Amino acid sequence: MERKLRIAIIGAGLGGLSAAIRLAHQGHRVKVFESNNSVGGKANSFSKNGFRFDTGPSLLTMPFVLEELFSSVNESISDYIKLEKLKITCKYFYPDNTVLDAYSNIEKFADEVSRKTDDSSKSILRYLNYSKRIYDLTAELFLFKSFSEASTFTNMQALKALININALDTMRSMHKANSKFFKDEKIIQLFDRYATYNGSNPFTAPATLNIIQHVEFGLGAFIPKEGIYSISNSLYKLAEKKNVEFQFNTKIDEIIIEKDKVKGIKTNKNEEEFDVVISNSDVTNTYEKLIPNCNSKMYRRYKKLEPSTSALVFYWGIKGIHDELETHNIIFSEDYELEFNELFNQKIIPNDPTTYIYISSKYNSKDAPKDCENWFVMVNAPYIENQNWSNEVEKTRINVMRKINSALGINIESKIEFEEILSPIEIERKTSSYKGSLYGISSNSKMAAFLRQQNRSKEYKGLYFVGGSAHPGGGIPLVVLSGKIAADLINKYES
Ligand SMILES: Cc1cc2nc3c(=O)[nH]c(=O)nc-3n(C[C@H](O)[C@H](O)[C@H](O)COP(=O)(O)OP(=O)(O)OC[C@H]3O[C@@H](n4cnc5c(N)ncnc54)[C@H](O)[C@@H]3O)c2cc1C
The missing domain is CATH 3.50.50.60 (FAD/NAD(P)-binding domain)
Structure with missing residues (x-):
């Protein structure tokens, strides 16, 4: 130096x-x-009444990036963080009562899909190969290097990506590509959801973003102890x-x-x-x-440029243990296209919001008192643009509870011991995110x-x-x- x-x-x-x-x-x-x-x-994190909550991110992918950070300064990540690969990455609940376990073992997941939907295990394997190919061609270029350096674009990797430009699938939307691979709307919706991992709309975002599915299924999803x-x-x-x-x-x-x-x-x-x-x-x-x-x-x-989506999170201290749920769960909406239209065009929280529930106490019982669970319940929200947020929050709280009750056959309101709420306004105030967007500009x-x-x-x-x-x-x-x-x-x- x-x-x-x-x-x-x-x-x-x-x-x-x-x-x-x-x-x-x-x-x-x-x-x-x-x-x-x-x-x-x-x-971040907060604790209340014996419950502990992660405030924002809940799923870790590409742990080798963190491992590299530790090893680059002569330290070992295992001395600091105990990471474990999830066996079931996410449990999906659909309006027609289908329940799918996304096993991290790809063959097992493909088998689950072929047993419970109109799609075959072969189509899943073919799709995840397609996603891997996008990753292999672009990750080095798009993720690991600076875009402003000429050297990024004058090496073998760039040449390979250029030669295989069609494989990058830039010309159609994620949804269009996913609809070509699958016939069951449930599986299309499952893979469309990956657009939300960077706050985007699967009906407009380029299919190149189907790289994310390989990151989760191929490279694995992790949770720190x-x-x-x-x-x-x-x-x-x-x-x-x-x-x-x-x-x-x-x-x-x-x-x-x-x-x-x-x-x-x-x-x-x-x-x-x-x-x-x-x-x-x-x-x-x-x-x-x-x-x-x-x-x-x-x-x-x-x-x-259009900002990415924001989020509305309810942190609920919940009485009772819910064996029907995993650490990560999704309750899907009826009409995914309408949901993104509401988010990006009408700029409201969808009236039938796909609802994500993260329960870290399933994994680490210290995160909740005995016979209780810490529910982090999140829906996508539009970036801030003159909405009446107290109305949006009130409406969504009712909609989310209705979805949970109907998917799980419970009365969730009676189980809530306490509640904290994070709205786009707080996200902006606490972290200076422009318009409360989670990921900067949308893709x-x-x-x-x-x-x-x-x-x-x-x-x-x-x-x-x-x-x-x-x-x-x-x-x-x-x-x-x-x-x-x-x-x-x-x-x-x-x-
Ligand atoms: C609800 C939610 C769910 C998410 N889920 C996931 C997930 O499951 N997996 C995943 O990988 N990612 C997820 N993310 C995204 C992930 O959290 C972020 O991409 C990442 O943590 C952002 O890191 P950052 O370096 O941009 O800093 P930020 O977290 O944005 O922090 C910026 C910091 O800068 C400080 N700051 C800003 N301006 C000033 C100033 N003027 N002076 C002093 N300090 C200032 C802020 O106070 C803040 O502490 C989620 C995010 C949210 C909010």
């Missing part, structure tokens, strides 16, 4: 922590400013070990920029000089709120992957971006990768 840099990171989300650990290990002086009183951002928050907490411990300095309860108000070069940061109390500033805050929020009179081209572009267009903010700003020297609204996108593994790409670029351009 040529020069020890003074690096400020705005935000202690997983992307910010990933960058902090790597850069501090390389000898740079890293200081993380976080407006909340703890690390994790969306991946102590909950998702143990990831945030372990990265915090590791960062402290590497001498990263943390300043909590400190909101950065401004990135000081002179002649298009970063000079430092400003809070409402003081100013500090830095050579490099990494924003783990939302990209649009960074341009809009942290750079005065910002005239960036990227900012103007981002303002025109509803073919070009979305190319339009994302790159990890190094070409307009402001010394400014870098990490986190779900920047390249390569949202979700735990991708934001951890954003930290790696940003750290590599800083060493290349700033040291």
Whole structure:
């Protein structure tokens, strides 16, 4: 390393922590400013009345990305986090009373599909091969590298992807592709749902996103023994070990920029000089709120792009044990197309919302008192745009309970010991996500992957971006990768 840099990171989300650990290990002086009183951002945790809840992410994929972060700083992930592969990734409930277990063993899942639906086990195996092929051709290019570096596009992998451009399936929507593979609407709906993993609409998002199914089925879905928050907490411990300095309860108000070069940061109390500033805050929020009179081209572009969806989460302390549920469960809507029309066109929470239930106490009984369960009940919500949220929440609470009661044959309201609610407004307030969107811009267009903010700003020297609204996108593994790409670029351009 040529020069020890003074690096400020705005935000202690997983992307910010990933960058902090790597850069501090390389000898740079890293200081993380976080407006909340703890690390994790969306991946946080709270406890109440003996129940513990993960606040945001619940499913971990691509654990090798986290493993790489630990090994890159000479540590072993197993000393920090106990990860286990789920045997049943998700349990699906349909309006016609079909119940499907998505076994992580692909042959077993294919067999389940052939026994309970009109599709065959062969069609599942063929489909997952197609998904794997997209992954093999694009992952290296789209996920692990910087898009702004010419070298990304001038290697064998890029050439291979270009030659096999048809296999990337960019020209049709996810739904169109899925409808070609399957005849049973239930299976089409099951695979369409993967668009929501980055807050997009399967009826418009390019079929290239069918890569996600391979990530979950082929590479596996995982759960940490102590909950998702143990990831945030372990990265915090590791960062402290590497001498990263943390300043909590400190909101950065401004990135000081002179002649298009970063000079430092400003809070409402003081100013500090830095050579490099990494924003783990939302990209649009960074341009809009942290750079005065910002005239960036990227900012103007981002303002025109459609944000990804938000979410409404009910955290319920539930009396009783429900053996009919797994750790991850989905109760599907009747009409999936209508649901996405309501989300993206009408911008309301769907009236018949596909409902996700995550119960970590199924896996770790310490997360709930005896004979109780901690239910994290989530539905997709539109990004914020003049909705009346108290009406939306009230309406959805009733709709969600109706769906649960009908799918499980119970009276859920009588079992709720306490309730907390996370709406898009709180998501925006707590994590500075633009319009409450979970994953930055949506991937509803073919070009979305190319339009994302790159990890190094070409307009402001010394400014870098990490986190779900920047390249390569949202979700735990991708934001951890954003930290790696940003750290590599800083060493290349700033040291
Ligand atoms: C309800 C929900 C469910 C999800 N489910 C999954 C899932 O199952 N699997 C999955 O992989 N992903 C999931 N995600 C997405 C995943 O949580 C995010 O992609 C990831 O955690 C975002 O990390 P990040 O680095 O972008 O930082 P964020 O979590 O967005 O954190 C940014 C941090 O920066 C701080 N900050 C912002 N501005 C400032 C400022 N000006 N000054 C100081 N601090 C500031 C914020 O306080 C925050 O702590 C989910 C998200 C939510 C909300």
